[in-house]
Amino acid sequence: xxxxxxxxxxxxxxxxxxxxxxxxxxxxxxxxxxxxxxxxxxxxxxxxxxxxxxxxxxxxxxxxxxxxxxxxxxxxxxxxxxxxxxxxxxxxxxxxxxxxxxxxxxxxxxxxxxxxxxxxxxxxxxxxxxxxxxxxxxxxxxxxxxxxxxxxxxxxxxxxxxxxxxxxxxxxxxxxxxxxxxxxxxxxxxxxxxxxxxxxxxxxxxxxxxxxxxxxxxxxxxxxxxxxxxxxxxxxxxxxxxxxxxxxxxxxxxxxxxxxxxxxxxxxxxxxxxxxxxxxxxxxxxxxxxxx
Amino acid sequence: xxxxxxxxxxxxxxxxxxxxxxxxxxxxxxxxxxxxxxxxxxxxxxxxxxxxxxxxxxxxxxxxxxxxxxxxxxxxxxxxxxxxxxxxxxxxxxxxxxxxxxxxxxxxxxxxxxxxxxxxxxxxxxxxxxxxxxxxxxxxxxxxxxxxxxxxxxxxxxxxxxxxxxxxxxxxxxxxxxxxxxxxxxxxxxxxxxxxxxxxxxxxxxxxxxxxxxxxxxxxxxxxxxxxxxxxxxxxxxxxxxxxxxxxxxxxxxxxxxxxxxxxxxxxxxxxxxxxxxxxxxxxxxxxxxxxxxxxxxxxxxxxxxxxxxxxxxxxxxxxxxxxxxxxxxxxxxxxxxxxxxxxxxxxxxx
Numbered sequence: 001x002x003x004x005x006x007x008x009x010x011x012x013x014x015x016x017x018x019x020x021x022x023x024x025x026x027x028x029x030x031x032x033x034x035x036x037x038x039x040x041x042x043x044x045x046x047x048x049x050x051x052x053x054x055x056x057x058x059x060x061x062x063x064x065x066x067x068x069x070x071x072x073x074x075x076x077x078x079x080x081x082x083x084x085x086x087x088x089x090x091x092x093x094x095x096x097x098x099x100x101x102x103x104x105x106x107x108x109x110x111x112x113x114x115x116x117x118x119x120x121x122x123x124x125x126x127x128x129x130x131x132x133x134x135x136x137x138x139x140x141x142x143x144x145x146x147x148x149x150x151x152x153x154x155x156x157x158x159x160x161x162x163x164x165x166x167x168x169x170x171x172x173x174x175x176x177x178x179x180x181x182x183x184x185x186x187x188x189x190x191x192x193x194x195x196x197x198x199x200x201x202x203x204x205x206x207x208x209x210x211x212x213x214x215x216x217x218x219x220x221x222x223x224x225x226x227x228x229x230x231x232x233x234x235x236x237x238x239x240x241x242x243x244x245x246x247x248x249x250x251x252x253x254x255x256x257x258x259x260x261x262x263x264x265x266x267x268x269x270x271x272x273x274x275x276x277x278x279x280x281x282x283x284x285x286x287x288x289x290x291x292x
Numbered sequence: 293x294x295x296x297x298x299x300x301x302x303x304x305x306x307x308x309x310x311x312x313x314x315x316x317x318x319x320x321x322x323x324x325x326x327x328x329x330x331x332x333x334x335x336x337x338x339x340x341x342x343x344x345x346x347x348x349x350x351x352x353x354x355x356x357x358x359x360x361x362x363x364x365x366x367x368x369x370x371x372x373x374x375x376x377x378x379x380x381x382x383x384x385x386x387x388x389x390x391x392x393x394x395x396x397x398x399x400x401x402x403x404x405x406x407x408x409x410x411x412x413x414x415x416x417x418x419x420x421x422x423x424x425x426x427x428x429x430x431x432x433x434x435x436x437x438x439x440x441x442x443x444x445x446x447x448x449x450x451x452x453x454x455x456x457x458x459x460x461x462x463x464x465x466x467x468x469x470x471x472x473x474x475x476x477x478x479x480x481x482x483x484x485x486x487x488x489x490x491x492x493x494x495x496x497x498x499x500x501x502x503x504x505x506x507x508x509x510x511x512x513x514x515x516x517x518x519x520x521x522x523x524x525x526x527x528x529x530x531x532x533x534x535x536x537x538x539x540x541x542x543x544x545x546x547x548x549x550x551x552x553x554x555x556x557x558x559x560x561x562x563x564x565x566x567x568x569x570x571x572x573x574x575x576x577x578x579x580x581x582x583x584x585x586x587x588x589x590x591x592x593x594x595x596x597x598x599x600x601x602x603x604x605x606x607x608x609x610x611x612x613x614x615x616x617x618x619x620x621x622x623x624x625x626x627x628x629x630x631x632x633x634x635x636x637x638x639x640x641x642x643x
Contacts, residue, residue, distance in 0.1 A: 010552035010554075015597050046500050050526070055543075058618060157505065194503075
């Protein structure tokens with residue numbers, strides 16, 4: 001059984017609880033043993049670092065030190081979490097800086113030695129679980145579906161922190177997953193752009209114009225749904241979709257799925273168990289299309 | 293010698309017609325996209341328009357979109373731009389009006405530098421030196437990476453905010469402003485920080501999407517410059533804005549519970565003080581959250597948010613200790629500047 005230090009992130013335990021439950025459901029089917037980091041702190045999501053970058057680095061060094069001490073690979077389920085973890089890991093390669101940061105971990109009896117390679121569930125599916133294993137568990141191929149990927153910035157940029165060259169599957173991980181599960185990828189300009197969520201409270205007009213533009217583009221190209229590895233994107237694309245439609249003055253009706261929800265559907269898990277009944281944009285039409 | 297297909301997005305201003313045109317070009321190993329455009333212009337279609345000058349990634353003239361990403365065409369080899377057999381798509385820069393084919397009107401991009409007054413404002417009462425204004429190497433070191441901008445516009449072209457908001461200063465002008473905020477020879481640090489945090493389209497409108505960092509051919513790290521400007525603006529006391537309130541609200545939630553507090557964050561972003569003093573626009577902003585909250589209620593998410601998940605008790609204790617320690621350490625060292633230093637070191641050194 002493959003074992004991981006599991007960081008769920010705040011949103012999966014708050015405004016997007018269906019991401020958390022669907023992750024656990026899928027992990028069980030795949031035989032993944034997830035050891036949740038219950039004592040760890042929020043990554044800061046780039047927001048703590050707006051004013052306190054040093055503090056954010058200490059918090060993330062601590063989380064990575066925990067995984068290191070357990071001698072387990074670190075798994076995130078949020079593009080933002082994995083991106084922020086990887087940026088922290090990059091900075092903490094600087095030995096002098098790491099020593100400085102470690103002074104704050106010493107009272108807890110831990111130390112970050114710089115060995116952690118934080119990864120997203122999406123990458124782990126392709127890199128550790130593998131196509132064969134996923135294929136063997138598919139009971140409900142998603143052949144009827146046209147799906148648009150929506151990555152979330154930090155899982156595709158900045159490339160220097162993401163090891164794309166050593167792990168080429170990371171470049172188009174969503175398209176690969178979509179196709180392994182039997183569905184067809186809808187490619188569109190907006191799929192690697194910003195959903196607008198980070199500025200929702202600062203500039204709602206700009207934020208929802210971004211979300212609306214990408215949703216409209218994918219919808220007009222025939223997507224039945226979008227799939228995203230980022231719960232923050234999910235909030236702007238799903239929960240804010242009715243407002244985004246008003247801002248761009250178009251009709252939008254595009255369900256947004258989390259990565260483990262999509263995988264769970266293909267593995268025959270009940271939609272209810274995957275939290276698909278807890279979305280703002282109704283998923284019924286989508287579920288009917290695949291007979292779920 | 294191999295053949296490579298180029299699909300070029302063209303625009304004819306006389307007929308106002310946009311169209312794609314395909315050209316096959318014989319390419320040598322090491323040949324650049326710009327070499328290929330020249331080959332097309334010289335041998336196949338003399339009407340193809342694009343900007344170029346130095347061919348050495350110094351002048352910044354030839355930035356354009358290659359397979360959807362902005363880059364210098366003189367610095368991009370054909371072999372690195374395409375898998376063998378795949379066509380290479382070349383288009384004009386984004387977020388600006390096309391003049392003809394691959395030539396865009398850069399006025400809007402350049403105007404942002406004027407708006408941010410990105411020139412040296414020497415200290416008053418100081419006679420201009422006989423030669424240049426000098427500073428120490430150590431003073432230059434921290435921002436030297438930001439001085440390498442060649443104004444090619446690749447960052448502005450790919451900026452996700454500029455795509456929806458003409459008023460955004462944009463990554464290049466903000467990175468240039470950062471360069472003067474950091475410059476010990478400049479006298480307007482405070483004024484600049486105030487302008488950049490209060491101006492519509494300033495530092496708080498950036499989404500942190502990293503497009504500019506990815507596009508920049510010179511490792512200016514524009515987004516990192518914007519982030520450091522935020523930190524310096526807060527430190528300098530320019531805190532009466534949504535961005536700072538969002539940062540402070542978010543951070544205080546993590547301090548208390550170890551996790552983001554989604555219940556409290558909207559109120560804190562709008563500003564408890566503003567709400568209590570009856571600020572009308574603050575109350576309007578609060579009302580703005582209502583439809584979203586009702587939707588979350590209907591989808592049964594609000595209950596989960598109301599549970600206000602946190603780190604476990606042992607974790608919270610450690611997290612609070614760390615917050616206190618860092619607060620104390622800040623009185624003695626500029627730890628945040630060190631954090632940015634580590635970032636530049638690894639980001640640029642790692643390339």
